[in-house]
Amino acid sequence: AHFCSALIFSLFTEESLFFFYVRLIRRLAGKIAVITGGASGIGKATAAEFVRNGARVVIADIQDDLGRAVAAELGSDNACCYTRCDVTDEAQVADAVDLAVARHGKLDVMFNNAGITGSPGWPPLGAVDLADFDRVMAVNARGVLAGLKHAARVMVPRRRGSIICTASATGLCGGMGAIAYSASKATVIGLVRAVAAEMASSGVRVNAISPYAIPTPLALATVASWHPERGLSAEEIKRMVEIDLNVMYGTKLEEEDIARAALYLASDDAKYVNGHNLVVDGGTTVSRSAKN
Numbered sequence: 698a699h700f701c702s703a704l705i706f707s708l709f710t711e712e713s714l715f716f717f718y719v720r721l722i723r724r725l726a727g728k729i730a731v732i733t734g735g736a737s738g739i740g741k742a743t744a745a746e747f748v749r750n751g752a753r754v755v756i757a758d759i760q761d762d763l764g765r766a767v768a769a770e771l772g773s774d775n776a777c778c779y780t781r782c783d784v785t786d787e788a789q790v791a792d793a794v795d796l797a798v799a800r801h802g803k804l805d806v807m808f809n810n811a812g813i814t815g816s817p818g819w820p821p822l823g824a825v826d827l828a829d830f831d832r833v834m835a836v837n838a839r840g841v842l843a844g845l846k847h848a849a850r851v852m853v854p855r856r857r858g859s860i861i862c863t864a865s866a867t868g869l870c871g872g873m874g875a876i877a878y879s880a881s882k883a884t885v886i887g888l889v890r891a892v893a894a895e896m897a898s899s900g901v902r903v904n905a906i907s908p909y910a911i912p913t914p915l916a917l918a919t920v921a922s923w924h925p926e927r928g929l930s931a932e933e934i935k936r937m938v939e940i941d942l943n944v945m946y947g948t949k950l951e952e953e954d955i956a957r958a959a960l961y962l963a964s965d966d967a968k969y970v971n972g973h974n975l976v977v978d979g980g981t982t983v984s985r986s987a988k989n
């Protein structure tokens with residue numbers, strides 16, 4: 698009887714052969730994730746990809762109705778739930794992390810993804826509004842730092858976990874985004890490198906993903922603000938984001954492409970990938986830098 702119960706028990710431990718096979722199909726089986734900005738765009742697509750791969754997900758966002766609807770669409774309350782979390786408030790980020798631990802006992806994956814682009818249009822340096830810079834940095838950079846800090850707080854004692862932060866191609870090249878936005882995304886890449894170095898021996902990995910243009914509400918609103926006088930139709934704006942901004946013609950960059958990159962970084966397939974910035978832009982940044 699002891700042997701049988703030991704055998705059954707060993708089948709269900711996280712390192713068991715049983716879970717090894719389950720993970721071949723569902724690569725995040727048994728994992729717990731928090732996704733900031735998970736109510737829309739890249740965060741929503743990633744929540745769907747994570748749930749499909751066996752993870753339980755806490756969506757943390759400031760769009761309550763949308764967040765609740767997305768969580769309900771993605772699964773039962775146990776598979777996916779929503780919590781209000783403004784990433785500019787460190788206490789709310791701490792609460793979102795603690796909620797995941799209270800509900801599910803641990804946190805395996807933190808996706809610091811919430812972001813904003815700042816004031817409409819891309820004002821030149823002379824017209825830059827410093828208050829806008831502070832707002833953008835508060836969400837995109839300080840919000841990510843809060844996510845790193847509180848995810849590490851619960852991951853380091855378990856000596857495992859993957860933290861992923863959404864940066865942007867605009868953080869790598871000039872001329873791709875507004876000044877504050879570009880600076881905030883370069884900061885995300887810097888934060889990831891600095892924190893990954895500090896945590897390298899702790900068992901927690903920290904990586905960035907840098908997408909380029911995808912027609913999410915954030916990108917569509919930004920592009921619409923460039924040429925208000927032209928009164929571009931929704932279709933024309935979508936085309937600009939999907940096709941004109943990217944160099945890889947004939948194929949479009951989609952939220953799901955970023956979700957799959959996040960899945961890789963979240964999974965044990967990336968167990969030795971740390972401090973990396975995974976650029977998912979079809980080669981746009983290298984093409985632009987070659988021209989610069």
Ligand code: NAD
Pocket residue numbers: 733734735736737738739740757758759760782783784785810811812813836863864865866907908909910911912913914915916
């Ligand atoms: P999106 O607008 O669809 O999603 C952004 C989400 O972040 C929204 O649900 C929003 O409510 C949430 N959010 C905003 N401020 C928040 C705050 N203070 N606290 C919590 N949540 C907040 O846009 P998206 O394109 O999916 O953006 C996701 C990330 O991807 C952002 O960091 C963005 O900068 C980055 N990104 C997007 C593109 C693109 O072209 N779409 C390219 C590169 C990087």
